[in-house]
Amino acid sequence: MNKLRWRVLLNYWPNITHINDLGSAEDLILHPAMTKSFMRPHLVLQSEESCRECEYFHICKGGCAYEAIVGTGNRNRKTKFCEVYKALYGQIKSDLIAIGKKPQS
Numbered sequence: 001m002n003k004l005r006w007r008v009l010l011n012y013w014p015n016i017t018h019i020n021d022l023g024s025a026e027d028l029i030l031h032p033a034m035t036k037s038f039m040r041p042h043l044v045l046q047s048e049e050s051c052r053e054c055e056y057f058h059i060c061k062g063g064c065a066y067e068a069i070v071g072t073g074n075r076n077r078k079t080k081f082c083e084v085y086k087a088l089y090g091q092i093k094s095d096l097i098a099i100g101k102k103p104q105s
């Protein structure tokens with residue numbers, strides 16, 4: 001893992017120095033960093049008008065937090081690859097419709 005990834009990871013998980021520090025699945029889900037990460041979609045919606053209006057927010061939620069930090073320095077902003085995500089979701093939606101499936105909305 002490169003230095004930037006470690007820095008981002010430690011930003012989320014400041015008390016974790018080894019994978020064994022995570023403990024059980026219950027410890028993990030109750031860890032303050034996890035609680036914080038679950039709040040990210042709500043914080044993205046507050047800071048990104050385009051996400052609020054986006055038809056793909058229910059599946060995208062602003063994209064990858066790591067990409068947001070690298071691209072903007074702020075984990076609560078949308079991913080710098082927003083247009084790529086939109087294109088991919090649009091293509092998947094078209095493909096689903098073409099085979100007679102109804103995409104989730």
Ligand code: SF4
Nearest residue numbers: 051054060062078082
């Ligand atoms: S595709 Fe772009 S605008 Fe839509 S939810 Fe994802 S990041 Fe936000």
